[in-house]
Amino acid sequence: MNRNVRRQFASSIWLGVMYLLTVLALIPLGLVLWFTVSKGLPSVLHPEFFTNSFRPFGIPGGGIAHAIVGTAILVGLASLMAIPIGILGGVYVAEYAVDPWASWVRLASDVLVGTPSIAIGLFAYALVVVPVHHFSGIAGSIALAILMLPIVIRTTEGAVALIPNGLRESGLALGLPRWRVSLQLILPTAAPGVITGALLAVARASGETAPLLFTSLGNTLFKVDPTQAMQALPLTIYQYALLPYKSLQDQAWGAALVLVVMVLGINLLSRWVLRRQIRLAGQL
Amino acid sequence: MRAVLGAGDTKLKVEQLSFYYGKNQALKDVSFEIPERRITAIIGPSGCGKSTLLRVFNRMxxxxxxxxxxxKVLLDGEDVVTTRKLLELRQxxxxxFQRPSPFPMSIRDNVAFAPRLLGWSSSRVKEVVRQSLERAALWDEVNDRLEAPATSLSGGQQQRLAIARCLAVSPEVILMDEPCSALDPVATLKIEDLMAELMRDYTIVIVTHNMQQAARVSDYTAFMLMNPEGRYGELIEFAPTANLFNQPQDQRTEAYITGRFG
Incomplete structure (x- = not known):
């Protein structure tokens, strides 16, 4: 009896410790959200914040339209480059796992995932900015594409590996070439998982500052031409937060809120798509 | 082109077949002849190499x-093991397979998938879909819902869909790897009836661990066993099914079919 009580006591103590640690782990997340929302909300509540671009300190009505459009174009171009290549690479790595080439691709993408994003920015600077002698959205999107590529490869590989082998064999047994089975049967089946990976890569690229610092540089003007220097949301936060003017600092918080909401939205969407994939794979 | 063989002539001739996974030998010196437009069953306990043998026939x-x-495995005289025309062989x-693995698309598209990729005309594909589903005894159950997802079918229906899918590319030989082991008795019976029907036009080779099924459906039976010393599978006896079950020539066959082991 006595031992039983002691055991229950110890159990509830440790359970309590675990709850406490869980709460501790959640505190940073809560604080980040709380600060961004409370500090960013005043800026976001003005409609012109979304329709206007940069205005110098002292002139009211400044907005981040140039940064939102810039981020959309930068990330859009990066996606056009990274997602198709990443998907094909991921299918290759998963479907031809025993090929020696595949293990090199896998190693390369692992190294790329671990590469500091500022180094990737520097690489794009040397590759694109230096030869043409000016900063451009294209240079920025190339840096972002390099950042996205390994994420797309590895998530595609994971999604394809989730497809039961029976499906592959059934396709091959019909006398179809291996590449057609991979691309026209396995890949469509893995599509939701692949889309999840692409969305995660988009979310990641949307929030990156370092690769853009010496590629896209930033711009106070509203630009849609990617051969010019372009503004982006993370650049806005970085630049405005360093300025000594309260109104621009407030706009930095506003931009941060927009970015956090955007990335959160993409992440939730990708989780929803992934859940469909898991359900589908269970039926096959 | 359809071979000029009569029913019962040799369709697949297995000669001194050995098989290795790396250094491990899985089959040794298997030789027998599979007759055209008959059902040949391969039976034996788990690990005797019967699935491996089946997967040699289409180079899976x-x-x-x-x-x-x-x-060698000669299909109408051409060696399967060394052929370079792999895609033709598999058609x-x-x-x-044991699991029907429906493609994640509609019932129609499951059957039409391979013909479309092979570049057949849409009218021909349409015809093939209907014909294949009819031959697989599934048409009457699904003709009013061809657009429904294949995963909505029952297990037995999915397996008949897998058969229809396979028929769509006009095979001459159909290999079945324990096609009923995941099905209930009623669905199993339907597949067995279907096999008897398909036998008129196709050569069927079925791997089963269910001896009663082999006795019920097949014309010829091959009995395989794992060699206890070499750990490889070997063919113990091959004979017309009635003979193999009633007067087995080998003691090991008799022991297996009377249920003394395996």
Missing amino acids: YDLIPSARAGG KVGMV
Whole structure:
């Protein structure tokens, strides 16, 4: 009896410790959200914040339209480059796992995932900015594409590996070439998982500052031409937060809120798509 | 082209077939002849190499990098083991697996998938879909819902869909790897009836661990066993099914079919 009580006591103590640690782990997340929302909300509540671009300190009505459009174009171009290549690479790595080439691709993408994003920015600077002698959205999107590529490869590989082998064999047994089975049967089946990976890569690229610092540089003007220097949301936060003017600092918080909401939205969407994939794979 | 063979003539001739996974020998010196437009069953306990043998006939083992076959399997006189026309071989020798693996698309698209990729005209594809589903005894159950997802079918229906899918590319030989082991008795019976029907036009080879099924459906039976010393599978006896079950020539066959082991 006595031992039983002691055991229950110890159990509830440790359970309590675990709850406490869980709460501790959640505190940073809560604080980040709380600060961004409370500090960013005043800026976001003005409609012109979304329709206007940069205005110098002292002139009211400044907005981040140039940064939102810039981020959309930068990330859009990066996606056009990274997602198709990443998907094909991921299918290759998963479907031809025993090929020696595949293990090199896998190693390369692992190294790329671990590469500091500022180094990737520097690489794009040397590759694109230096030869043409000016900063451009294209240079920025190339840096972002390099950042996205390994994420797309590895998530595609994971999604394809989730497809039961029976499906592959059934396709091959019909006398179809291996590449057609991979691309026209396995890949469509893995599509939701692949889309999840692409969305995660988009979310990641949307929030990156370092690769853009010496590629896209930033711009106070509203630009849609990617051969010019372009503004982006993370650049806005970085630049405005360093300025000594309260109104621009407030706009930095506003931009941060927009970015956090955007990335959160993409992440939730990708989780929803992934859940469909898991359900589908269970039926096959 | 359809071979000029009469029913009962040799369709697949297995000669001194050996098979290896890396250094491990899985089959040794298997020789027998599978007759045209008959049902041949391969039986034996787990691990005797019967599935491996079946997967040699359409070179399914090519997916496993370390796998290697020696000897010959002649299909209408052409060696399967060394042929370079792999895709033609697999169209000619279709396969139905233990799990039906419906493609994640509609019932119609499951059957039409391969014909479309092979570039057949849409009118021909349409015809083939209907014909294949009819031959697989599934048409009457699904003709009013061809657009429904294949995963909505029952297990038995999915397996008949897998057969229809295989028929769509006009095979001559159909390999079945324990096609009923995941099905209930009623669905199993339907597949067995279907096999008897298909036998008129196709050569069928079925691997089963269910002896009663082999006795019920097949014309010929091959009994395989794992060699206890060499750990490889070997063919113990091959005979017309009635003979094999009633007057087995080998003691080991008799022991197995009377249920003394395996």
